[in-house]
Amino acid sequence: MALLAVMIPTFVIFARRTRGDLRRICLRTSRYSRWAVRILGLRQRTSGERQRAKIDQPSGWLIVANHTSWIDPLLFAARRPAVFVTSLEVEGDALLGRICTAAGCLFVDRRAVGGLRGTCARITEILHAHHDVVVFPEATSSDGRTVLPFRPAAFAAALAASAPVQPVALAHSMVDGRPALGRRRDQVCWYGAMRFLPHLAGLLPGSGTVTDLHWLAPAGSGDRKQVALATHQRIAGALRELQVN
Secondary structure: OHHHHHHHHHHHHHHHHHOOOHHHHHHHHHHHHHHHHHHOOEEEEEEEOOOOOOOOOOOOOEEEEOOOOOHHHHHHHHHOOOEEEEEHHHHOOOOHHHHHHHOOOEEEOOOOHHHHHHHHHHHHHHHHOOOOEEEOOOOOOOOOOOOOOOOOHHHHHHHHOOOOEEEEEEEEEEEOOEEOOHHHHHHHOOOOOOOHHHHHHHHOOOOOEEEEEEEOOOOOOOOHHHHHHHHHHHHHHHHHHHHHO
């Protein structure tokens, strides 16, 4: 807790040094995320094929995953610098909002058509600039047992940027060295009316928390709804396999 109490304010306060430089923001966020993952005792196992950018690729990758907790972006950022998309409600949180702002997150207002279009246009710009964007299209987090329906907006941004879509299935398999079942699942999954600081405090004493990230083949062609549905089906199928194994 003492390490986080120093690291979080430092990350937020000195974010202005990289303001406006998206590449530096992503690299800085990735570095801090690696430290946070170590402090929290989080470990990830990766499988499948994580795609790399090709020399002639016209854009970055849109990375799409199911969403279970505030630790999900940490796990992704710790492995790969990227821009993250989150909800406008998160921006209003006194602590989490400041952290996400310092990390260069995009805040989307899904209730307003104009706000949603503006965010999608910004995602397209970022992809065109060869930055990766991570989005959790369920638009909320869950307990990780199922995958909620995907919102198609971010897929439209990827199509506009001619950006490939990389699906990733995320499953928390171990908590405190034991299977992530029942109440232990809620130590790592953050959803519903759970508050951030109590959840963080509940996770801190633990160790041996393991998350599986299964990288799937890039999504095929189609309109935004077709690509969203196909990506959802792939992630849901992979999640069922991870939970069985």
